[in-house]
Amino acid sequence: QVQLVESGGGLVQAGGSLRLSCVGSGRTFSNYAMGWFRQAPGKEREFVAHISAPTGRSTNYAESVKGRFTISRDNARNAVYLQMNSLKPEDTAVYYCTASRTNLVELSPGNYDYWGQGTQVTVSS
DSSP, X not given: OOOEEEEOOEEEETTOOEEEEEEEOSTTGGGSEEEEEEEOTTSOOEEEEEEOTTXXXXXXXXXXXXXXXXXXXXXXXXXXXXXXXXXXXXXXXXXXXXXXXXXXXXXXXXXXXXXXXXXXXXXXX
């Protein structure tokens, strides 16, 4: 069982930056591939980024965030991060951290095993 807790969301102007953090419980955190999804009002939850286990050597991004967002992990802290730069109003959403037992880059939220409660990111124009 893995419990995930996100933090770092908030209100930022367009062009600004935020860094989301996700801390996981348990001694096997490094065994899980980690991902970030987001969900805007009235829309489905969508894939944002993925980082492989255990070292994070492989990362993948949605086209809409490529070049602006960076996912990273620190297994010593049981943490995964999402650095978000050049934010746009369309990035406004609740952002969720998620963990998967496999290293497959899954774009569907149904293929992940554990989820955090989410953190709100609002980008004003």
